[in-house]
Amino acid sequence: MLSRVADSLYWMARYMERAEHSARLLRVRLEAMVSQGDLESSEEWRRMLHALADVQADDPSADPRDITFRVAFDRANPSSTLRSLMAARDNARQVREQISSEMWEHINRDYLKLTAMDFDWAWSGNPAQTFIDIGDGIWMFQGITHSTMRHGEGFDFIELGTYIERAQLVARLLDVYLSPPQEDGPKFAAPGYFDWINLLKQCTGFEAYCKVYTAQVAPRKIAEFLIFDPEFPHSVRFAVDKVQSALEQIAPGAPQTRRAACARMAGRLKAFVDFSSMDEVAAGGIAPFLASVLKQCEQIHGAVYESYISYGIEDLLKG
Amino acid sequence: MSSEKTVLSPEAEELPEDDAAAGGRFARPGIDEPFDAYLIDHTYDECFQPNLWSRPHYAKLHELLSSLPVEEVQRRQLACEQSFLHQGITFTVYGKDSSTEKIIPTDLLPRIITGAEWARIEAGLKQRIAALNLFLADIYADGKAVRDGIVPADLVYGAKHFRKEMVGVAVPRGAYVSVCGTDLIRDEAGQFVVLEDNLRVPSGVSYMLANREVVRRAFPALFRESRVRPIERYPQLLLETLRSLAPPGRENPRIVLLTPGVFNSAYYEHTFLARQMGIELVEGRDLVVSDGRVCMRSTGGLEQVDVIYRRLDDDFIDPLVFRADSVLGVPGLFDCYARGTVVIANALGNGVADDKAVYAYVPALIKYFLGEEAILPNVETYLCRDPKQLDHVLANLDKLVVKAVGESGGYGMLVGPHASAGERAAFGELVKADPDNYIAQPTISLSRAPCFVDGKFESRHVDLRPFILTGAETVVVPGGLTRVALRRGSLVVNSSQGGGSKDTWVLSE
Numbered sequence: 001m002l003s004r005v006a007d008s009l010y011w012m013a014r015y016m017e018r019a020e021h022s023a024r025l026l027r028v029r030l031e032a033m034v035s036q037g038d039l040e041s042s043e044e045w046r047r048m049l050h051a052l053a054d055v056q057a058d059d060p061s062a063d064p065r066d067i068t069f070r071v072a073f074d075r076a077n078p079s080s081t082l083r084s085l086m087a088a089r090d091n092a093r094q095v096r097e098q099i100s101s102e103m104w105e106h107i108n109r110d111y112l113k114l115t116a117m118d119f120d121w122a123w124s125g126n127p128a129q130t131f132i133d134i135g136d137g138i139w140m141f142q143g144i145t146h147s148t149m150r151h152g153e154g155f156d157f158i159e160l161g162t163y164i165e166r167a168q169l170v171a172r173l174l175d176v177y178l179s180p181p182q183e184d185g186p187k188f189a190a191p192g193y194f195d196w197i198n199l200l201k202q203c204t205g206f207e208a209y210c211k212v213y214t215a216q217v218a219p220r221k222i223a224e225f226l227i228f229d230p231e232f233p234h235s236v237r238f239a240v241d242k243v244q245s246a247l248e249q250i251a252p253g254a255p256q257t258r259r260a261a262c263a264r265m266a267g268r269l270k271a272f273v274d275f276s277s278m279d280e281v282a283a284g285g286i287a288p289f290l291a292s293v294l295k296q297c298e299q300i301h302g303a304v305y306e307s308y309i310s311y312g313i314e315d316l317l318k319g
Numbered sequence: 320m321s322s323e324k325t326v327l328s329p330e331a332e333e334l335p336e337d338d339a340a341a342g343g344r345f346a347r348p349g350i351d352e353p354f355d356a357y358l359i360d361h362t363y364d365e366c367f368q369p370n371l372w373s374r375p376h377y378a379k380l381h382e383l384l385s386s387l388p389v390e391e392v393q394r395r396q397l398a399c400e401q402s403f404l405h406q407g408i409t410f411t412v413y414g415k416d417s418s419t420e421k422i423i424p425t426d427l428l429p430r431i432i433t434g435a436e437w438a439r440i441e442a443g444l445k446q447r448i449a450a451l452n453l454f455l456a457d458i459y460a461d462g463k464a465v466r467d468g469i470v471p472a473d474l475v476y477g478a479k480h481f482r483k484e485m486v487g488v489a490v491p492r493g494a495y496v497s498v499c500g501t502d503l504i505r506d507e508a509g510q511f512v513v514l515e516d517n518l519r520v521p522s523g524v525s526y527m528l529a530n531r532e533v534v535r536r537a538f539p540a541l542f543r544e545s546r547v548r549p550i551e552r553y554p555q556l557l558l559e560t561l562r563s564l565a566p567p568g569r570e571n572p573r574i575v576l577l578t579p580g581v582f583n584s585a586y587y588e589h590t591f592l593a594r595q596m597g598i599e600l601v602e603g604r605d606l607v608v609s610d611g612r613v614c615m616r617s618t619g620g621l622e623q624v625d626v627i628y629r630r631l632d633d634d635f636i637d638p639l640v641f642r643a644d645s646v647l648g649v650p651g652l653f654d655c656y657a658r659g660t661v662v663i664a665n666a667l668g669n670g671v672a673d674d675k676a677v678y679a680y681v682p683a684l685i686k687y688f689l690g691e692e693a694i695l696p697n698v699e700t701y702l703c704r705d706p707k708q709l710d711h712v713l714a715n716l717d718k719l720v721v722k723a724v725g726e727s728g729g730y731g732m733l734v735g736p737h738a739s740a741g742e743r744a745a746f747g748e749l750v751k752a753d754p755d756n757y758i759a760q761p762t763i764s765l766s767r768a769p770c771f772v773d774g775k776f777e778s779r780h781v782d783l784r785p786f787i788l789t790g791a792e793t794v795v796v797p798g799g800l801t802r803v804a805l806r807r808g809s810l811v812v813n814s815s816q817g818g819g820s821k822d823t824w825v826l827s828e
Contacts, residue, residue, distance in 0.1 A: 001617055001618050002599060002601065002605050002616065002617055002618075003605070003616045004605050004616070005599075090581075093407065093581060094581050096407070096590035097590040097591075097593040097594035097600045098600075101406075104406075105405050105406060105407075108405055108406075108407050112405075153618065250618065251619050252619065253617075253618075253620065254619045254620060255620065308619075311616075313607055313609065313616075313621075
């Protein structure tokens with residue numbers, strides 16, 4: 001598979017995951033806001049913005065409408081849902097011949113729909129519904145990808161992109177709920193009962209959590225579930241496992257030395273998550289644990305690029 | 320989908336013996352709805368005869384259009400456009416702050432050609448491409464045609480697109496032009512004549528196929544009854560053509576399509592063809608030359624490439640040989656090509672033979688190389704390089720179309736009858752300053768065909784670009800891209816200048 005094609009498929013998947021994540025956080029936030037007081041609500045908006053690494057997260061003058069616009073529809077904000085979807089579609093367009101027509105037509109239609117959307121109109125009704133629709137559209141795309149594209153190397157790059165992105169997004173989200181306030185970091189009020197439920201909802205995990213732990217809301221159990229559950233698709237561990245197995249499939253023809261570099265890093269991250277327990281994480285500090293997950297994801301990304309995508313020709317001749 | 324059948328109302332018209340026997344249909348374009356806005360004059364009309372009856376091969380379409388409610392036609396036209404939009408068959412219009420994507424205008428009414436007409440077109444195209452391939456091989460080898468005085472030497476060796484680097488390069492099967500798009504028009508007598516040869520990087524074939532796809536869906540019953548010859552095999556034929564050009568000894572040749580990238584206006588076509596042929600779509604940055612071979616950078620390392628179907632102009636192919644500032648090409652590619660480790664199709668340097676001045680000599684070249692008369696005639700052409708012809712051109716600017724020889728896409732031309740006196744005078748100065756660079760042709764009013772415009776059936780000028788493939792053999796898919804000048808009265812069909820396209824039906828008999 002062409003390195004450039006692998007690059008585009010990988011980023012298409014990452015941007016799709018990013019767009020879906022921001023739409024999902026907005027949806028949960030907008031639904032929760034309806035039954036919250038102003039103070040409580042603004043604290044949670046701020047928490048959401050930090051989870052999305054928004055540069056204006058601490059702007060006190062922003063109201064929910066401004067924030068929603070900025071996070072979802074602002075073309076000037078490079079990490080808005082709209083811009084993420086546009087970037088995903090741009091990448092898809094560059095590998096138009098590699099993905100199925102069904103995938104292309106779906107992403108293209110979603111793009112046309114979202115770029116034509118009138119924000120005032122979306123806001124005036126039930127704004128949460130807009131984000132349900134956007135999220136459903138992206139899930140459908142991921143489903144169409146599973147059902148219509150060959151599960152070959154291109155598909156593995158899509159899996160890799162999706163789950164590296166997801167591991168990082170979930171880790172960042174957990175960080176703003178679970179980590180104790182840092183000296184130089186943002187400070188939030190301790191999350192309340194509903195905030196914990198909303199955290200689960202932001203990971204599409206409320207129902208799945210109840211099946212494992214019953215509806216008993218305990219922060220430590222929620223943390224354990226969202227970090228370690230091996231079967232829940234939005235847990236850190238699930239994503240890390242997927243990253244590792246995608247990397248095993250990728251570039252079967254590449255020289256062993258190159259494959260080993262990536263495999264080593266993915267194996268290390270998997271072992272790091274597999275062999276940690278909630279007790280250890282709690283004892284060592286949850287913030288350093290999540291920070292290490294984020295850093296290792298970055299390193300895997302770097303190794304993949306060095307081995308398969310942006311390698312120099314001279315390196316290759318050396319073997 | 321039997322809706323067409325149910326709305327058809329067989330009209331019991333008294334047909335005069337001869338027209339009825341021929342299968343034409345009584346019609347009064349320009350008077351009766353929904354053809355009341357249809358313009359008919361001395362120009363050849365694809366659909367209607369001079370006596371205003373429909374031509375026999377258009378009778379079924381005419382009957383259908385006369386009975387379908389206009390809203391229904393509108394609905395089907397909209398469905399065509401939606402389909403194009405969703406498939407991303409668009410070009411990008413770059414604005415100040417943002418860019419928008421527009422669909423290539425498409426008209427859902429098919430342009431119909433009889434089997435007999437097509438047989439002549441096909442024979443004529445095969446003959447022409449055979450002569451042009453022999454001519455190109457001759458230019459870059461012995462130069463016999465020039466020595467024998469068939470074509471002036473300076474016209475060939477002084478041409479903008481002559482590539483001295485190609486002299487002595489072996490081209491597999493002599494197929495310089497493996498993919499050709501020849502522009503045909505009908506003159507006022509209805510005869511197909513050649514307007515232009517496109518021997519370099521012709522485009523438009525994806526629109527031919529996309530139009531067929533949507534129009535078949537718009538008129539399924541009519542399509543079936545009309546016994547239209549299929550064109551869907553084009554991608555397979557192109558792949559076979561490219562495969563037949565592979566360097567000897569390569570069992571399973573790797574064939575790639577080289578595109579300038581996503582910003583190119585024909586990018587959709589590149590992705591379409593690569594997908595349909597199942598070959599890799601590569602950009603210059605995906606290819607490297609290693610050890611005298613062209614390879615592509617893959618996740619597993621370098622993989623050798625054997626045949627490159629390039630959709631990149633000569634100038635950009637290799638910055639070491641041609642334009643040094645090209646970032647689209649591959650350094651060292653030409654050297655591999657000259658040594659024969661990789662094949663590039665179309666060959667480089669073809670532009671010398673589709674030059675608008677060389678065009679005038681093609682009938683003579685056919686005679687010279689094949690000993691045959693040209694089956695498809697040329698449009699009469701005045702060469703401004705000849706002082707006598709130049710005088711004639713300058714004295715008749717109001718009647719002629721004047722074109723710069725090295726340009727394409729409808730640029731650098733003057734349509735005399737449609738230009739103002741000032742424009743004509745200014746263009747006349749350009750011609751006088753550099754007569755070698757211009758040719759002139761009488762204004763031929765391209766034939767007209769019915770189009771659906773703003774809820775009415777109107778007549779618009781059309782041309783025809785069939786695609787000819789040459790590898791182990793020469794094949795022409797029965798059809799082509801019918802380009803339409805959608806602006807009323809306009810003769811310019813180029814998509815860069817307000818043109819659209821429509822499906823072309825070649826009938827089985």
